[in-house]
Amino acid sequence: ETGVTQTPRHLVMGMTNKKSLKCEQHLGHNAMYWYKQSAKKPLELMFVYSLEERVENNSVPSRFSPECPNSSHLFLHLHTLQPEDSALYLCASSQDSSSNEKLFFGSGTQLSVL
C-alpha cells in the first residue's frame, strides 16, 4: 500500500446529486493533489494543496469544490456533475510541492455520472 487511502472506491451518481470524495494520507506529507484520469486522455491535474492552502486550481469547473481541513485529509465535493465528468479520480500526496518530490497515489475513486 502507498499510504494514501481513497473512499469510496466506486461511486455512481445522478446529475442532480451532491457527493464527496475523501482522501487520507498517513505519510506526514505536506502537499496533496487531485487528478482526473479519463479513458484515452492523459492525467489532468485539478488541484494542489500545500500546507492546507490551495496553490493550484487548474481551470477546473466550479461543480468540483476541494477542501483540505488539515494536512492529512483532502476532499472533493461534487455537485450537478455532467456525464463527461465520469472518470477515475486520483488523490496523491508528496513530502512538499517542490519539483523534485515523487507522488504517492491512492487507488482512486471510479466515478460514473448518469
Added chain:
Amino acid sequence: AQSVAQPEDQVNVAEGNPLTVKCTYSVSGNPYLFWYVQYPNRGLQFLLKYITGDNLVKGSYGFEAEFNKSQTSFHLKKPSALVSDSALYFCAVRDNTNAGKSTFGDGTTLTVKP
C-alpha cells in the same frame, strides 16, 4: 510550457527479453523526470526519478532509465521482462520553475507474454 510524449500506445515483448518504453520531454528549465506504473484498478506507483547526477537511474522492480539531455529523452528499460511487468506506464516531467505541477504522458501499455 512543459510537455511529455510517449510515442507508443502499446509495447509487446516476450518474457525474458529486454524491454524499452520511450519518453521524450520538453521543459523551459531543468527537467525533473519520473516514471510511474499503474496496475489494473490501482493508482499510480512511483518507479524512479531523475533529478541530477548520473544519467542512468535505477529504480524499483529492476527497472532503470537513461536521461539523455541532447535527445530530451528518458526511456524506461529493463534487461529481462517478466509477465508481472504487464501494466500501464507513465512518464512525467516537472521543471524547476513550475513547482507542484507534473505533466504526464498519455501512458504506454506494456504486455509481456510468456
